[in-house]
Amino acid sequence: MARRPDEEYDYLFKVVLIGDSGVGKSNLLSRFTRNEFCLESKSTIGVEFATRTLQVEGRTVKAQIWDTAGQERYRAITSAYYRGALGALLVYDVTKPTTFENVSRWLKELRDHADANIVIMLIGNKTDLKHLRAVATEDAQSYAEREGLSFIETSALEATNVEKAFQTILSEIYRIISKKSLSSEEPTPANIKEGKTIVVGGSEGNAKKPCCSSS
């Protein structure tokens, strides 16, 4: 993709949003990328994505966030959905226990289709609906610990912790990537010096191996 000067960034990180339908994935996306929330949003059909460029650990990172329908049918078509994804935000609805119970199904899906080193963050969304809460923070917290995931509760509606959630996962991705490039025996790819850009995933047929892919 042609890059304009105002779009300069050090890294492009692809992060996917997954979780049952209706948990608020699209609103987390719009809150993070456009600071918008829509109570009357439609169900997501197919795949959508949005980007936001921000500072992470002193670097300019362009976060490319992919959003899809909760129903399995739609990920089958877009086989590229998980390709090159460095992070996954696994969202459930704190007012709907079934969406939390299905988290294990989503983890399995990630294990089956995503890179083994993908950074996963569990997100309990809709904390603004306090009187309807049905999943205890502690339960989700201990589940996340057992599974080795980071965990945070958010409210896309009230804009609580949304920024923090994305910052956390992007920082984690950055740390892993920078560690890898330090430990890598190969010389740093030329494009880092020139344009300071690592484009990971996305375009098919890219012969270059993403710097973070499993060794």
Next chain:
Amino acid sequence: MLKGKLQLPDKARRVFPDRLGSLVAGLVDKEDENGLYDSVFESGEELEFIQPDRAELCKESDYEFQCEYGDDCDLSLNDKMMEKEDAKTRKRSEKDGPGQVSVMEVFAADEKRSDIEHELSQKEINLEKLRRIASTGLPEGGGLRGTTWKLLLGYLPPSRDLWEKELTENRQKYAKLKEELLSSPSELNAVNNDVLNSDELNAEGDGGGPLKRHGVSHEDHPLSVGKSSAWHQYFQHTEIADQIDRDLQRTHPNIKFFSGDSSFSRKNRDAMRNILLLFAKLNPAIRYVQGMNEVLAPIFYVFSADTDQQNAANAEADSFSCFVRLLSDSVDHFCPQLDNSPVGILSTLSRLTDLLKANDEELWRHLEFTTKVKPQFYAFRWITLLLTQEFDLQCILRIWDSLLSNPSGVQVSLSLSHTHTHTHQD
């Protein structure tokens, strides 16, 4: 092919033949059974393509639903809307060039209305003529759109004399299907209670025990996990129903007909839920796929707005049949098992890419090589949802007038519109 599994009378297939193949083959060598195809396209005016500025036009014309949809809401002709339809026609005609302005003005909404009314009052309706008028947009109100769509979808036969009989039969059939398939096992048990109990007691010989097992068999109870268990299936369908409910809450959320807590909108959502659930049960290979709600919405909305009370009251039954007919043309796109088959969504998308390449190579090259944006990312939703998530409801209805008017089916019509849109964006 899954089409065979759809509960679809043969008649529907005749109206909507499997013409996906013709997406690529082009129009010239295709002709439908009545030889209508060529004439329809030659005249050049009947199939109106979606112009890239159409969405904007709709916004400009402020097409909001101003009617407060209370229980006594009058969904009949809205004069203001007619004026706007009129203005829109004029506006468009100006774009078409100065020479056509006067011709287009003649086609004012009033005249179109009387044309349609005249056509629909014929003993034997000329579908070719009807398609020609409908493709340029149907007037609002008066139930004209509902009746026309029913004819275009082949739900109503061209002979007026047969309408009442067909409608009565179909509506009865729907009521029966609903009763058979949408009742819970306990409701069904209640019906067959006597038979079940006596059979069970005789077979198991435990009739003398202190605790009687009324209506619950050993094999089938709410906790049984066997796939054949009626309860197991019932709960599986509850999951589907939950998904349907979630999506119906998000169907045209800005329109009171569909959303909100009014008893009116709740009644409408219940009816749509029945339709989608019934479809899912009758088509186990497809079940319910998110987005079907959007495809159903325009049909149910239009049929509910019929000024004929009988028609409006039976909107649910009629919508079900028409929804099935409409999907017969695109149902394979909803089926993951067919994704990589010639009838699946990926093939359709690649045919669309071919069409784009043939019609606008520059744009095709840009998407294919420069930006590497696959059609899955921009056209998938257009095709599976028949443009229903791209425009507001009033625009969708207008677009569908054209889509449904294509004798080769909505999918062919849709692809033509897409490539035409692309070409215009240049």
